[in-house]
Amino acid sequence: MTADITDIASKVGDGERLTDEEAARLFAHPNVAELGLLANAVRMRKYPESVVTFNVGRNINYTNVCWVKCDFCAFYRAPGSDEGYTLSKEQIFAKIDELVAFGGDEPKSNEILMQGGLNPKLRLDYYEDLLSDIRDRYPSVQLHCLSATEIIYIAHLSKLPLAETLSRLRDAGLDSIPGAGAEILNDDVRDIIGFRKDRTQEWLEVHRIAHGLGMRTTATMMYGHVESMDHRIEHLRLLRDLQDETGGFTAFISWNFQPDDTDLGADSERWNGMKATGFDHLRTVAVARLYLDNIPSFQASWVTQGPRIAQVSLKYGVNDFGSTMLEENVVSAAGTSHMQQMGLDNMERLIRDAGYDPQRRNTAYATVATRPRLEALAAAS
């Protein structure tokens, strides 16, 4: 028996913007099917066709060396560690060759999500050289690289303003910027989970400048650690405000903290030991869809949620299955075990089973006609 949310439902029906207080009531509303009903109504208003899109891409983690040592991360190695690595250009090209063999050569159709640690040895010229080489060599690749955190650090190391750093990266071939590193946009929370990391306003500023330069970016949220529901709402409000200002976010992606082998996961004083559930994910995605009325696309988080909840999320406001992600290392280092279960054929089956046609898109959400070659993947593995 739950509280009445019909006043909020009628605002949703009329397409009115929700307040923070209304978002809080939705987060406190346990009838998750009802939240799904409302979020799905909004999703269908924005995407009336029975289509779920997906992207062909892979993650490349060019280095795991990172001095920031965030407590929620199991991927990094501190500078000086003998487990630290930085991929050579040849290694990176080999990974891209695999992706292109799979995804085909339509221009800007294959997404490279290249991110890494904050490695003190890598300066702006390293990135300019690497990005421009990839751009020149692979016209089919969309370079969706470098989180705000990395960009801030590159600017700092190179003693350049953010705007100049970003425009030089863009001129070298950077097409768009992923939303990673947002975690929860609240400095109290950031102090607890990764105090050396960039501040809330710094993360937002990178995206603001990128949008101003005509680059598109995505927005993320990592929840389920030390934050409260109010922190989640504050996070969503900051994203909504920036989107009102710039319109530069293409998508919203949320996932829950993966605790395995992280300092935060092992610290019972900071973290309550309760990994966020699928129930919480569906609720969070639905409330975000209802509140974030100005961000167009919502991506499924199958790597962390698994195929069952990811598929159900398609009825909770999600319109896009995300990337085929031929490689993922970061959340996989922290315990998620779903990477091996999601080939393109399974992804398409889940989409069809939910009543939609799967449709390939690129990072800019334009339709890609080329069908990926599953056999290329089999040959590579």
Place this chain on the structure above:
Amino acid sequence: MIYQQQIERAGLTAIHAKVIEGQRLSADDGVRLYESADLPILGYLANLVREARHGDTTYYVRNQHINYTNICNKSCKFCSFYVKPKDERGYVLDPEQVAKRVTDYAEVPITEIHMVGGVNPKLPYQYYLDVLQAMKEARPEAHLKAFTMIEVAQIQRIAKKPLAEVFADMRRVGLESLPGGGAEVFSERVHEDLFWTKADSDDWLAIAAEAHKAGLPSNATMLYGHVENTQEKVYHLCRLREVQDETKGFLAYIPLSFHPERTEIDHLPGPTGQLDLKEIAVGRLMLDNFPHVKTFWIMNTIEISQVALWYGANDIDGTIMDYEITRTSFEDTEQRLTQKNLLDRIVEAGREPVERDSLYNIVEAADVPVAAHEYVGQQANAGSLA
């Protein structure tokens, strides 16, 4: 209002009206529900029924599972548990071993023993009675729930007695109810394909009805997500509903999510999360005369089962300590769940956990304290449908 608009857009207005008025849904309504892609609306409708009957109450039971034999001559294609007679991996627990399994858990506050096994043609009639008696003596206060309708068919065959007498014998040595397994899908086509040696739907339903008349309530299941079609599932639900009108002996309906791993039909992808939730919702909406709908988290995954509490399920099973049947399939991906986790999940979902006994009497918390982090079972990882 947006709810009405969405229900209308989904073509479910007439069904919504029937649900509100408490009218029985037709077989055509069942097909329409299955064919709907509007999952949250199905949940919304099923939840109206669930809350009208049970409010926020979410039952769970603490029980012990015992599988007395894995030897089975049925060779069902969807099963990864059985071995054929003569296979060296075959086992049979004798009455003393079964009793030891029970006494091994004497410190764990269970209220029910759930025992099922393969159809093992070597076992004499007296074996079944001895096993029941040994369990009852080992733990007299625990409710004894044992033998699917399929096993009962075999037991009757060797007993060479009318079913009523078999049930009377079993009640005398302690049997109190029957589980709901072995129903699979009531379809000649599926029966021929996947489990042709087993009792068919008419037999299953007739044995269940006889059990109910003999004073032994049971559950009912449906195994979905393999080769069945929508019409067959609707037929299954309608047949269960007919028998229930007659006997009132079914306690709970439990849709079972097929897991293809290590079965003969492991080329099938298995059911999706949306189908898992849809089965709970359609079951709740169609089976208007079943008191309870249970989500079995061992097969649904705990992630889906928690959400299912808003799709019509009012019972989450459960607190299971030795479930060999799924362990065979899932040993690569097992996850452990403690009693505390299970209750936390129910509470997080905004529901009220209530411990029940086998007949849905409330077990007072004071009598059976909840042991924090008590180990209660294993599940397939949420990703096991790959």
